[in-house]
Amino acid sequence: MRLTCPICGPRDRREFYYQGDAVMLDRPGADAPPQVWADWLHLRDNPAGRTRDLWYHEAGCTAWLAVERDTVTHEVFSVELVESADAD
Amino acid sequence: MRIDGKGRVDRSRPLNFTFDGKAYSGFAGDTLASALLGADVRLMGRSFKYHRPRGVLTAGSEEPNALVTVTRAGDTDPNIRATVQEVYSGLEAVSQNRWPSLNVDFLSVNNLAAPFFGAGFYYKTFMWPKSFWEKLYEPMIRRAAGLGALSGKSNAERYEKAYAFCDVLVIGGGPAGLMAAHAASRTGAEVILCDEGFDCGGRLASEEEEVDYQPGHAWAHAMAAELATLPNVRLMPRTTVTGAYDGGTFGALERVTHHLANPGDAPVECFWRIAAKRAVLCAGAMERHIAFRDNDRPGVMMAGALRAYLNRWGVVPGQRVAVFGNNDDAHRTARDMLDAGVRVEALVDSRHDAQNLAGDVPFFPGWQVSRALGGKGLEAIDLTGPQGALKRLQVDALGVSGGWNPSVHLTCHLNGRPVWNDQIAAFVPRDGAVPGMSVAGSARGTFSTHACLREGAEAGFDAASALGFTGDKPVIPEAENAAYRVRRLWAVAGKGRAWLDFQNDVTVKDVKQAATENYKSVEHMKRYTTQGMATDQGKSSNVSALAVLADATGRDIPETGTTTFRPPYVPVPIAAMGAGAQGAGFAPQRYTTSHEGCVTRGAPMIEAGLWYRPSYFPKPGETSWRESCDREVKMVREAVGICDVSTLGKIDLQGRDVGPFLDFVYSNTFSTLKPGRVRYGLMLREGGHVMDDGTTARLSETQWVMTTTTAAAGPVMKHLDWVRQAYCSHMDVRFVSVTEQWAQFAVAGPKSRELLNALLDEPIDDDSFPFMQNGPVSIGGVAARLFRISFSGEHAYEIAVPARYGASLFEVLLGRAEALGGGPYGMEALNVLRIEKGHITHAEIHGRTNAFDIGFARMVSAKKDCIGKALAARPGMVDDDREQLVGLRPVTVGNALTAGAHLFDKEAEAVRINDLGYITSVGFSPTLGTFLGLGFLKNGRARHGEEVRMVDHLRGVEEVCLVTDPVAFDADGGRLRG
Amino acid sequence: MRMEDGCVVELTALMPCNGILPITIGETTLSEVDPGRITALMPFRGQHAALTEALQAAHGLGFPEPGQTTVAEGASCVWTARDQAFLMGPAPDDSLAPHAAVTDQSDAWSVVLLAGLDAEDVLARLVPIDLRPAAFPEGAAARTLCQHMSVTICRRAEGLQIMAFRSMARTLAHEISDAMASVAGRRAAG
């Protein structure tokens, strides 16, 4: 498996660390009810199909990435920086 | 025997080798199989289950029978296919799966017991009595079954793994593959061409047909030679592409030195990971057998293999040959035998309307071979003709062709399913089954040489074009363009055992029996009969077996379907996949700058993650680690000790927003920390449990240094990257690891300041360096950092210098410490010191404990949000009933506590339901003269002063313990500040 | 006892690969490089351009694009990670500090040079990226893996420069020399 890091280019899967669903980006507000927090942290869909999940280019540029891919065909649709390049 | 004037082995270069200890001679260019056939050896192995005598069946990597063990310089490689092993001078090969010898095999009694060993035999036979399984059945099966044996020694041979990159990967160097590589290379694309053999050509190497008005093998040789001269082409001979993976990654096994007597430092094999932008599969096709009674006798082989041995190696396994087929291609074998002057006793074609394409040979259209006769070698065959006619012919060799199966395997590795093509009675690949990979030549069911050349050229050109390369299409050379006609015949009717899977001893009857017992799914039949589950993965038998299943279940083949082909295409040694990861290559070893100094002092070094740290520093006369440890603890409490703490993670943070950022990642507040001060911090996971702890120093208005535990340095860095990029991109914060930049030493004990002041360029005092102070100092003119922090509970410092000075500073510190009655201390003493003080490590913050549990609930600031705060406040995370950190000591002074033991009320039975907690850390405190423990106890903070029972089921230890505050020594911290 | 310079002790410096390198096997040599000062530069928010300007003025080179190295007389700046590059050679000028987090890394890295006929083939045994000159020419830099280690590799005129953690110097030398032996062994075997 290979992922095209927006910064480093196409790289072997072994350079990346897999984290899980990109829903982790949408952190609830500090005052959200406990149930919202618990659902956000623990409840996950497990689709056969399109997913968006988090990868860390640990042995590369150290950017966190959101990867859209298909769990059935393994097609990778997009790889985006979690922190957009123009953040600064 | 060798046929004069035939084959392309180098007869001027004879090579001597041994097989089962007997000396033979072959020629340069021989495989072990061809050399043995040349020496009239037909019996090469015994089958897996019945130990039936077996000879070579094929001339390629799909060989199921002729597996041998090769010994070289004391190292043995089992399960080497004789059809792939090139002969070299001094080769030592032995046969497998026989006892005591190939000729006399006592376990062949299994063959007589065959009625009991049919399909599902493992499932049916060994069900009862239950106790017999471990004692009798399993050892018996293990002795009888299995292929070659490992030597039992550590493998000293060198293996390799490597990476390669290209625009176009061409898999297979036959006519299609050569043209694909040729066409792609002309556009300027970077091409890798992998071929299983040591020479390209594929079937051309084994045929008489011409290409471009010259012998096909000569054309192939010239084309390969031309490709080898091109800078953008990389030829990889002896390399089998074993798997197609996501994103254009392919696995390939290169047999680097199996053909050499002395490999030197070169690896045996190399496992390649090839990243290709496009690929063209030109893997060719494999011939399949026809099942008939005793069709496994040595001397019966594939018709194409028989022809290959004649044309390429100049050998025939006997004086008289016959050919049996259901297709036109089989006729070529008879024709070539005839041309070479070999006596052809019969060309048998099951098709009534077949035309003889072989020339002047006895021709039997509409006949079938119904039985092979002979024991350890073929002696005769029975033919069955129209209206039940019977005929027996004396023959030494029989070539059989049930048709050709395109090698679709790699197209199935990403879940693609092949498609049945009735015209060629075979599965062909589905287009686009592997993204970026096309298929050309006989691998897609195109069998004429000319069509293979054309398809290869087109596929190679198209692959390069798709990547933007341009150029001329190559001219397609002239070559035979004959039609391939086949009529399906899988098994000849009749009595006796007709073999499908030679390696796993599966017969037609076994498959039919599976169907009868309702194992009608091809996947079930496979597992029930073990069809296709041996090392050859049923390459020459799967299609026939599922056709027999289809017939037995009254379905057609597409409806019956195929089993799933998975990587690897050929067996890949674990040694090759994991090459370099043995011994020192298993994981990086991290050494501190004081490593040599510790080793010189006799300290046993223990692994702490990837780091190596000293366990203790034995003194002359000390006989146990405990003696050294007790001394080192006392030394720190009474004088001064030195400990290398460089392994702790150190992260430099800078920027305007470091304060708010730290407030967010730590549960407690850091933005209020003044320059020059240090604060202890607690880091939570989002779920509210403790992730890590450590001190963070504010060096200046804008620069901070965070420390992590040794174990969590990497994970914390990853976490900080996550939090900053995902949640804090608005903050101006930059950080980088400086763990490796600084060698850092703890100087701990009542004489620590005295020691430092003897060394620092400017002395310090309590005003300039009170507890939790940090600042720059200078030692020997080197700019250093000093932190007054303490893990031991003593008046202590940590001093950091650039790592290049670490080894030198360690010696200087030790020299001074020893003059003050101190010295170095190791991990054992460090552990006891912190247990005495109730300081936690990852033994306590093990992932399931939260701030409340460890008594740090007040460290979760109410004034700000932080990672983990919301969920740390969940109901249940702050219940009194939770297991809380406590100190423990044995009521009977002198008795030991053990880590991992569980806690119970004194009178309660020691069972799970009564479990009150567990012990995480223990050590003997020389300071207090007793064992001390830390652990977690339900409602523990309210139970100080009570007694509980510790039960260690694993070690069989019980002890009544007193529950105490976690801090057992110097509870008010007076020594820290003193 | 204080010495002339006012110091009480004298500390001696050791290079990370002290006593380990150089190693020559076949046509390829692995040797330690003295990189001078190594300084991590991480531009603050919105300061990329200003940092490049300051770098140009002080050291004659710009802040490198991802995967690149900028070079000047006696100095180079190697891209090492997102928003991070290492200034190698000179001590960093004070004018950089307002625009970037400036961190001394001089002692944190084992810096080695692999040079000779088989350098690319050797690293092809360890590194999962294409380092052949066409794909990785002089001036290219990459953060990647070398077997199990995280490394930064850049191509210098003299060869391929590899930087790994100082503490891993022995493993770095072990992995690379092992691959060197293998590649040389292939040559010897023909």
Ligand SMILES: [Zn+2]
């Ligand atoms: Zn990257």
